[in-house]
Amino acid sequence: MAFIAAFLSSVFLSKSDKHLPTLIFLDQQSNLANTSESYMKQQSGFTLIELVMVIVIIGVLSAVALPKFISLKGDAQQAAVDGVAGALSSASAINYGSRKIGSTSALAATVAVTNCTGVEATLQGGLLPTGGFSIGAAAIAADATSAACVLTGPGPKTATFTGHGIL
Structure with missing residues (x-):
């Protein structure tokens, strides 16, 4: 093997080739080449510190975001109550206007509110x-x-709407 290394170094190497002696040196010492290959295999994947840091970052983000998602349920319930209260207010105003007109067809389609x-x-x-x-x-x-x-909804959430009284 020493003969092959000497032959290769005399044929391929010149003084300007700086990286080839390293390759020849690794060929001459096969044990060192095997150690280098096993070292390369150890370097694939993530280190324990990297994995722990990712878990810590995910934990911090979930601790910050989780209370916001929990409070969304209450916000959704309040939005539902507000929507129904708006519908009641609009329906009351339309009913009031229709009854004020006083036509027979308008009175038949509306209700008295007291x-x-x-x-x-x-x-x-x-x-x-x-x-x-x-x-x-x-x-x-x-x-x-x-x-x-006052309208009370699930949760219990409340909202105020405007009711118009008319006979």
Whole structure:
């Protein structure tokens, strides 16, 4: 083997080739070449410190983000209550305007409202959505411009809507 290394060094090497002696040296000492190959195999993959740091970063991010996702349920429930309260307020205003016109067809399609709970009948279908919605009872004077009514929804979340009283 020493003969092959000497032959290769005399044929291929010149003084300007700086990296080839390293290759020849590794060929001359096969044990060192084997050690180098095993070292290369050990270097594939992630180190334990890298893996631990990734786990720590994921833990910190989840600790920060988790409370935000939990609070989204309450925000969604409040948005649902606000949406139903807006629908009740709009339905009450449309009902009030239609009854004020006083035509026979308008009176047939509308309802008299003298209480906040009567505003429920002004919705299309005449019922609140399912899921635990209820309207607090409060009197509304006939032909009053408006009265504040309270809607309670799931959660229990509340919202205020405007009810218009009319006979």
